[in-house]
Structures are given as structure tokens and as C-alpha cells.
Amino acid sequence: MVDNKNNSTPAGEEHDPSRRKFIKNTGIATGGVIGGTILGALIGNPFKSEESSSTGDSKDDVHFSETRMFFSRFEDFKVLSEATERIYPEDDNGPGAIGLGVPYFIDKQLAGAYGSNKNDYMKGPAQKVEGVNTYQTLMTRGDVFIEGLRKMNAESQKRHDAKFYDLEADQKDEVLQDLSEGKIKLVGVEATTFFKLLRDMTIEGAYADPLYGGNKNMEGWKMKEHPGIRASYMDLIDSEDFEKLDPISLRDYQQ
Amino acid sequence: MAKKLDKVDVVVVGTGWASGIPAAELTKAGYKVVALERGKDRDVTDYIGAKDALRYDKRHEMMEDHIVQTITARNSADQEAFPLRTQEENFEGNNVGGSSSHWSGVTHRPTEFDFEARSKTIEKHGEGKIPKDMNLQDWGITYDEMEKYYDQFEKMAGTSGEEDPVGVKRSSPYPTPPMKETPPITLFKKAAKNLGYHPFQIPSANLSERYENPDGETINQCQYCSFCMMYGCDFGAKSDPVVTVIPTAQKTGNFDLRTESYARRVIHENGKATGVLYVDTRTGQEYIQPADIIVLGAYTLSNTKLMLLSEIGKPYDPKTRTGVIGKNAAGFELSTPGGSARGYFEDKKFNLAMGAGALGGTFSDLDSDNLDTSDLDFIGGGIVELRLRGEDPIGYNNVPSDVPSWGKEFKEKSLHYSNRNLGVGFSPSTYGWRTNYMDLDPTYKDSFNDPLLRVTYDISEQDKKTTEFGIKKMKELMEEMGADIVETSSVAETWGHKHGYGEAAGGVIMGEDPETSAVNNYCQSWEVDNLFVIGASALPHKIPQQTATIGAFAYRAAEGMKEILENGAKLLVDAK
Structure with a gap:
């Protein structure tokens, strides 16, 4: 065992799993010198539901699934979050990608079979194919996201001397647009392949069943006036009127 | 080393309509049938x-x-x-159920023209109407001869529909109402009528009422x-093999369904098939299943790949236009031929x-039996549809262009x-073209180290002209429906290197001449007379909706198999 005395809970403090206490303790333990990046990461994650950042008297409030499974660097997740929000922004209709939980949806997808291309043909050689939007790389989707998101940050630094998430809205859109047109070069994969994944998975996260961590509280469906999952429309299918129905999710449908 | 199993009467590869129908018919007649399904039990x-x-x-x-595998794709041989x-x-x-489980349920019959496209084109317009690179062939059987098998398929499936006012002749009404x-x-029907067409409800395997079929399945x-489409049915309300022919076969006690069993070769010698080599993918163990009759009733691509790997029939060569296996690949590009309008x-x-x-x-006013192409620069025609599949919010985000x-x-x-x-x-239908074919890829391998199937496919001038016609007609129709903004699809320049929805056809095509076809109108191999290859692979061109036709030919093939099991293997049709 490595001696981790320096990282242990300071004497006299009881272990408390709550976020606020942990941050406080960390601050004390380091005398506040860590500051910056790490503390900023711990305190300022704006992508979580409000309830989950409180200590939460009621267990029902806590969205335990809003926790990263795939992205080890919070920096990558911040770029992802801001990118999805530009693709599907909050507006008068309702929440944007962040409010719908899309970044966590993508994180979970990348942590599973889809992110590791379990069901895909991954034998070489990978070819360079011009003019066809095709997945021609031996990198997994997870690898592609890491490469793409870091390149977005690097490109933002180069162009504006700032991180992607600190850019103005139109500057962010410019980076995304250039990605979508393949004007920013990635290593091992076409930028267009990455952008298509980013765009499509953002829409999936907005509208997939909430069981996957996006479409929070079925808000995506509500904006679309989509009824979600229902057993039967036998009595409504020939209705002359538009039937606005409260959505139902698989949680309340499956046995 | 492959383990040799005890011989059975019939082994079928696949569990969709093309294999499930023969399995049901032959087990009902008392024969022992083994089915090899590469996927899981469902x-x-x-x-x-x-x-x-x-x-x-x-x-x-x-x-x-x-x-295990995929396909490789390119537009041309260079x-x-x-x-x-x-x-x-x-x-x-x-x-289990294959593509016949995730299908939409649309159950159109083809046109009379489809069966005799070459003869009817020459009869009406002369041979000059056929482009020189089109491999246009008759199927070796007519609609009238096949009608009873369509009837049989629809009665098994309980198809819901109403008579097409300008459609092919039917011997009996649909088993269930539309x-x-x-x-x-x-709105669609009103606009269609205003334009002089004869609209009706799409014939459907999503049944309008509960139905018990002649095999006793509900x-x-x-x-x-x-x-629905892309899903299995929550209610057992879509006719698919899982609620019909598979349980019918199972009830007989003569059916042995083996899942996770990947067929790799048809074993044959001296013009007779002796068995199928397959792998249990859970253990990697190879088996040989001997049988009197072998049926390949898998999807178009797998049927073709198995014929090429088994070296049965001469592979097609696009330079000389000789050979048959892999010929007339069709239905890979779904936008062209086609044409659509969104309002x-x-x-x-x-x-x-x-x-x-x-x-x-x-409506079928623009299909190949009804459309006069004398003044048009293409042959054939197609069906027109408005479909209401029930749109899921992820995939359905249509916006003006x-x-x-x-x-x-x-x-x-x-x-x-x-x-x-x-x-x-x-x-519309997509006709065989000299340069559209399937063969084995020289570079890429599957997980058994066999070559992948390679598809070489491009869009013909015929396809483009047909699409221009389709776009024009669909735009008129949508305008008549009263949309504020009407936008149309475009003509694809080339195949977009995508494949799906069970639409591919060709590769092991039927006909009356062994020089130009791989199987006869019983889907019986010309070369190996106890081998049947059933499915859209047998269609010399892709028709707009293939399922009913696959089912009808599967019933006919099952009749041929009974004949062979009773009286010994022989060609059921004389070669022309």
C-alpha cells in the first residue's frame, strides 16, 4: 500500500460522503492551495441537476446516474457539454441538451457497447475514402470523441486563445461548422465522422427513452408533443384532431 | 475437426419466411427438418x-x-x-424470424409485367427499348401460374387489405379487412382521385382484426x-415467422431449431448436396448436418455468399456477362430509382x-402493368404510397431544406x-445491370477467415430517368394534397455505400435457362438438384415490395421439395 496519509481525511473530521463536506474538507486539507482546476471542477459542474448538487434531504432528489462513467477528464466533458448545447440549445420551447442530460447520455453510451464498437466490423486495413460519409477508422467511438473534443479545445486556443467552452456562441458555432465540413483535421478519423456522431448522439440524448439518462423528465418528448410509449392508439388513430397526450416512458410501461 | 451428425430429411439455413415456410410445410407432411439460425432464439x-x-x-x-462479418462496397470494378x-x-x-420479423408488413403483390419483363417489353416496344447494359430477364413463370401461392401466403399471414381497382387478378379477397x-x-386518397388515380389501403400484415390462420396460429x-418496422411486435399482431410458421413447425414434433448456428458451406459432390457445414458460435465447434434436401433460405447476401463459398454455380463475370452467381445485384440504393415529396x-x-x-x-396506376412507357425513356414503373409508420422522435426531424x-x-x-x-x-422496380454484382472480396475477411461478400453497385441511366419521373409525379401529388411547402428528393449520382431494410435482391436468380440463371422457378439449383435457394436472391430484378413474392415462391419450392422427397431428386423444370 502506498502511504496516502497526506490525502486522508483530516483528523477530527468524520467521513461524510456529501459533496459539500468533501469539498470543504479537501480545501482544509490542502490549505486551499490546489484551487483552480481541481476545485473548480468539484464545485462548478453546471451540468448536474440542481437537486443533485444539494445535500438533499430526500433520497428521491438525488440523480445518482449523473456521474461520469467514460470521460476521465472533466475538461473533455465540459467541451462535450457546451458543444451539445450549441447543437440543441435551450430556448423558449424548453431545455437544451444540458438541461435534458444529453452529456451524461453520451457519456453512458460511450462507456458501453456502442462506445467500444462491440457490434462493428473493426478489422483493418482502414481506408481513406473520399466523398462518402462512412466509418473508416479502427478507433472506437470513445476514442473518436476524445480526439475530437480535445482538437476542438486546441483549435479554440489557436483561434481565440481560449477554451472552447469559454468562447462566444458564434465562435463555438464556427468551430462546430468547420468540424462538420471537415476543415479541422483529426488524427486517425475524419472530422466529419466525429461531427456526425456528436450531432446524432445529441439528438438521441434529447429524445431517447429517459432510461438512458437523457430526455430528462421526458422534456424532449413534451417539446415535440410526443406521447412517448403507449400501448394502443386504436381509439385515437382516426381522430380528426391533434391529440395532445401526456407522455409515458418505458419505466411505467414495462412489466 | 467437424463432427458429423445423423442425417435428416431436410436442413434449412435461416428462419425467416424463405426458410420458415418450407420448414412448416415439410414438418406438417411428416419430414424431419433441422433449421440453422446464426442469431439467437426469439x-x-x-x-x-x-x-x-x-x-x-x-x-x-x-x-x-x-x-463475424459485413460486406464491402464500391461503385465500379476499377x-x-x-x-x-x-x-x-x-x-x-x-x-429467429430474421428480416421477416422486423419488416413493416407491407404486402403488395408484384405486377404481371415483373414476371415477364423482357418478353413484354419486346412485345410492346421492341428490343431497342432495352438498354444494352440492362440484364433484363423473364422469371420463367407467369403471375397467373403463381397466383395460388400468393393466395396461400396471404391466408397464412392473414393479410389485411382491399382490392386494388386496377391491380392484378385475385382468386379470393384478402383474409381480413383493410x-x-x-x-x-x-387527404392522400382525395388528392390521388383528383389526379385520376385509383387509391386504396396498403395491403398489410399488421392485422385489422384477430385472425386464426389455416395452420391454427392466431x-x-x-x-x-x-x-413496428425495425421492431418485433409487442402484441403478436404483425404476421411474422415467430407467430406463424415457426410455431407451426414446432408443434409437429419434427422440427429441430438450432440457434447460434452459423452455416459456412454447402457440402456437395457429383451434383448432389450432402449436408451443411456450420459452427456453433457459443463453442466454436464445427458440425456437418447431412440431409436429403438442403435449403438456403437466408437473406439475399448470405444466400449469395454461401453459394460463392461453396463453389456451386459459375460466378458472374461482368466483362463477359457470363456466369450466374452474384448476378443482378439490385435494391442497394434506396433513393434511386425512386422519387419522393415531402409536404x-x-x-x-x-x-x-x-x-x-x-x-x-x-395506388398502382403508375406501376408497370398500368404505365405506358412508350413515350418515356425508361421501362417498368412503380407503386405510390403514403405511409404512417408512427414516427419516433429520434429519427423523425424533417425540416425544409x-x-x-x-x-x-x-x-x-x-x-x-x-x-x-x-x-x-x-x-419502382430496379432491373439487373451488367456492372452491378456481388463476388468475394480479395482483402477483407470474416471471423472464420473466409472472404467478405463484395458489392459492386452504381446507378444506371434507367434508374435516374425513372427517378426524375417519380419526383415529378410525387411533387404534383403533394401539391394536390395542399401542403404549404413541397420539397422533393433528388436523383442520386451514385450508390451511397449503404444497405438495409431487407431490400437487396439478386445474386442467385431464377429463370428458364441455366446459362443465365442459377435456379429454376422452384428455386431449385440447376447444378445441384437437391439444393433450393429461396428469397429475394432469386428475383432477377428488385420489385417494390418483395415479401409476398418471397413467401409465394417459398410455398412453391416446398411443393417441389415434397415431390423430390417422395420420388427422388431430379430437376423439376426442363432447362430451356
């Missing part, structure tokens, strides 16, 4: 509550994964093909729940979340139009 209970668009539609739950690596780019059905007419269908009533309505909202795979209106595909305006407009748009489409 029954109706797998699909209870299966209303998950991400899992089924986007992540292709019912499709073959590409761990290019290097590349593998279609993801299920988004290439998908075909898997598991599905409900909904406001968008009414198919339930469709609930219009929208989780955006500002003042109307439709219940687009509701629907079923085969709910909709159609000046709207970007992401960002603020995309969100606003896709929400605004989500229940305010309808589409109509023209689906």
Missing part, C-alpha cells in the same frame, strides 16, 4: 414492451452484428471496396402503437406518433414541423 415474449427507439431503431437490436463497418451503414435481420383510414390517408389485432403544412397538425408499419394509402441540421433554428423548426409534415413516395 419468441413473442421477447418483444413484450419492446418500445425502445434507441435500442431497436438506432442500435439495430434485431440486426446482425458485424463481429475501385477498391471498403467494408461497411457499422450497423448504421449495413444491416440485415438476425435471430386497416383504418386516418385523416392523412383521406395473429392478434394491430393496436397502431407505432413500434409541410402550416395550419394542419397530424397524429404522426401513431401508426403502424403498413398503415397507409397507395434551407434549415441547418443542428443549432437554434434546427431545434425551432424541427419542433414546429414535427406533427406538420407528410411524405409520399414512388417505389
